[in-house]
Amino acid sequence: MELLRDFFEFDHFDVITAGDAAEALSMLRQTSVDCIMLDVMMPGQNGFELCRQIRAESNVPILFLSARSDDVDKIRGLTLGGDDYIVKTASPGEIVARVKAVLRRYSGRQDTNETILDYGRIKINLSTREVIVEGKHVMLTPKEYELLRLLVEHPRHVFSYEQLLSKFWDGVGDRHTIRVHLSRLREKIESDPDHPQYLVNVWGVGYRFEGG
Incomplete structure (x- = not known):
């Protein structure tokens, strides 16, 4: 994960990390973020459970990162509100690109006139x-x-x-x-x-x- 963090920081992202679901949820309630990447198999609550909690409070984009490529896990992640599901075999460069794609679609998009x-x-x-x-x-x-x-x-x-x-x-x-x-x-x-x-x-x- 340190390598992945290096790739993001090299691309001028500010990265904050949490060791488990409880720490992540606490940080999210105190800090505004543009995007969340969840490891499915994190300590304590898994990424799916944390996603359910986040979705009850926020619509911030969420991407799952998992070693498991099963369609069942992918569909579960999307059903819970995930915006993308990335298998860990993807290169760090591809993961950064997928995050950028999400941010391009959702970050800072506003209409000047109310419609x-x-x-x-x-x-x-x-x-x-x-x-x-x-x-x-x-x-x-x-x-x-x-x-x-x-x-x-x-x-x-x-x-x-x-x-x-x-x-x-x-x-x-x-x-x-x-x-x-x-x-x-x-x-x-x-x-x-x-x-x-x-x-x-x-x-x-x-x-x-x-x-x-």
């Missing part, structure tokens, strides 16, 4: 990145928000799995990655996730947003 998209029971404030469903604020992860924003800004346009992977995961991943994130989004914004009104699957192709 609100109103779809009845769902309202999206593009200026504040707030999503309101039936009058209540819904917390989305950065990846979930960006996916939703892309779809709602192009109503009825079908985005293929390949297009979504290329835009949000730099082409790394598979259709399961997209399905997991869209399933989480449906749970948060649809009145009946099993029969979605807004986030519609185009069988074998991808997804589109039905604005009504």
Whole structure:
């Protein structure tokens, strides 16, 4: 991990580290960070459990780093709110590049004029990145928000799995990655996730947003 830290610092990142989940959570409650990288097999609570706790308080981007490449672990990490899942066989340079990709998508992105998209029971404030469903604020992860924003800004346009992977995961991943994130989004914004009104699957192709 010292080698990985050296790579980040060489690229002008400020890096803070924690020895276990309890220390990490304490630090995050005192320090503002732009991105979090979680080792799945950390001492005490594992990375999945810590991610669940962080997501209850924050939508900061989270990347998992794990020695395990099982699809089950990857899907679990994404389901809990992770924005990327990196296997430790990746080179330090690739890991830094994946973090940069997340930060490019989410850091410092603001609209100068307030724009609100109103779809009845769902309202999206593009200026504040707030999503309101039936009058209540819904917390989305950065990846979930960006996916939703892309779809709602192009109503009825079908985005293929390949297009979504290329835009949000730099082409790394598979259709399961997209399905997991869209399933989480449906749970948060649809009145009946099993029969979605807004986030519609185009069988074998991808997804589109039905604005009504």
